[in-house]
Amino acid sequence: MRMIIPLRSTRFRRAGRTGLARALWRILLAVWLLVGAAAAQAQTNQDWQPPAFALRQADGSEFRYPDDLAGPTIILFWATWCPYCKALMPHLQSILDEYPGRVQVLALSIRDDGDPAATLAEYGFGFRGFTQADEVAESWGVKGTPGLFLADASGRVVFDRMRVPPAAERAPAQPEVAMKHYQTAARNAPYWAARLRQALDQQQP
DSSP: OOOOOOHHHHHHHHHHHHHHHHHHHHHHHHHHHHHHHHHHHHHHOOOBOOOOEEEEOTTSOEEEETTTOOSOEEEEEEOTTOHHHHHHHHHHHHHHHHSTTTOEEEEEEOSOOSOHHHHHHHHTOOOEEEOOOHHHHHHTTOOSSOEEEEEOTTSOEEEEGGGSOGGGSSOOOOTTOOOOHHHHHHHHHHHHHHHHHHHHHTTOO
């Protein structure tokens, strides 16, 4: 007697594989949509109100944020040893030169055992310098240098470097080449400054 294998079992196996493939595709599609939504939110969600602070300037006068703001303001958390700060700061000075009297830079030194005031003077940066701003950095959520923000006249942050999509910050380097910090800084600084200019232009009347 010959044994006849029902075709239905083969069909069930094929249907099972097809169903599994569809389920995997749906999962991959859902993950892709979630990643895309997160990236879009990171790019656009830059409007927030940071904590107020008060710091002494070099001349002993007190500066209160946001009460003493008179217009758009760039806030830089930096340190004299930071290669990214050294690459970025000339671009910030260029912005001051391009927008005379329409924007200011607050340079808040953190985690620094150097001489921030001497460094600002040496390079001729027209920033308002503040030292020992570690507590302010912590309250603003700054984990490392440079922390770079643009605030409007009311003190609301409208640009945050950390919320710029990281994939756009650098062109892909050759895998076999390990870039040093100063090389990465030189590549990233112009990009950060360009994005900052875009945000600043939106604040201009």
